[in-house]
Amino acid sequence: ETGVTQTPRHLVMGMTNKKSLKCEQHLGHNAMYWYKQSAKKPLELMFVYNFKEQTENNSVPSRFSPECPNSSHLFLHLHTLQPEDSALYLCASSHDRGNGYTFGSGTRLTVV
Amino acid sequence: QKEVEQDPGPLSVPEGAIVSLNCTYSNSAFQYFMWYRQYSRKGPELLMYTYSSGNKEDGRFTAQVDKSSKYISLFIRDSQPSDSATYLCAMSEKSGTYKYIFGTGTRLKVLA
Numbered sequence: 001e002t003g004v005t006q007t008p009r010h011l012v013m014g015m016t017n018k019k020s021l022k023c024e025q026h027l028g029h030n031a032m033y034w035y036k037q038s039a040k041k042p043l044e045l046m047f048v049y050n051f052k053e054q055t056e057n058n059s060v061p062s063r064f065s066p067e068c069p070n071s072s073h074l075f076l077h078l079h080t081l082q083p084e085d086s087a088l089y090l091c092a093s094s095h096d097r098g099n100g101y102t103f104g105s106g107t108r109l110t111v112v
Numbered sequence: 113q114k115e116v117e118q119d120p121g122p123l124s125v126p127e128g129a130i131v132s133l134n135c136t137y138s139n140s141a142f143q144y145f146m147w148y149r150q151y152s153r154k155g156p157e158l159l160m161y162t163y164s165s166g167n168k169e170d171g172r173f174t175a176q177v178d179k180s181s182k183y184i185s186l187f188i189r190d191s192q193p194s195d196s197a198t199y200l201c202a203m204s205e206k207s208g209t210y211k212y213i214f215g216t217g218t219r220l221k222v223l224a
Contacts, residue, residue: 004155033211040120043200043214056211090155099207100146103155
């Protein structure tokens with residue numbers, strides 16, 4: 001484990017379902033991120049939280065709703081998703097004085 | 113033009129070969145350059161982190177940055193089958209809590 005834990009590892013949901021992805025880090029990092037990874041595309045930044053405050057929303061559709069109750073936990077709430085939202089969703093964390101991100105193993109999401 | 117260009121591969125080499133992985137970029141403001149390794153069904157893990165131009169060596173891995181050409185490289189000496197993974201380059205204008213721009217990743221296969 002890297003220190004960033006994501007659950008669930010796999011998720012299959014229908015287009016009308018509501019589900020949530022969870023990310024947890026105990027590395028003492030102050031920033032947390034959601035990235036989307038699709039085949040043959042670069043990682044796409046979705047949201048950035050720094051000390052619980054959202055500092056970046058990269059024009060993400062409203063069917064994705066992030067929540068960061070504290071610096072150690074990050075959620076991504078999903079509702080009325082589309083099949084093209086199927087991807088690997090990665091959570092990462094970093095420290096202001098650190099170098100680089102620490103990623104979780106991701107949640108493989110399939111929308112049917 | 114994409115901000116970061118990376119050949120997706122796959123790149124197949126025999127065990128023991130020297131591997132060269134490359135990225136080009138267009139934003140001259142990038143100062144921090146990273147290489148991540150991603151095994152199948154795992155999140156990316158940080159391999160190398162460099163600032164500005166020059167070389168950095170860590171074991172069998174050498175990262176090279178040429179800012180004048182907007183070109184970065186990762187060399188792997190004495191490649192092993194365990195090096196088989198996708199290698200992602202990433203870069204940013206600032207360090208710490210900041211968004212990184214990723215390449216699409218190069219898939220590497222080292223044949224035993």
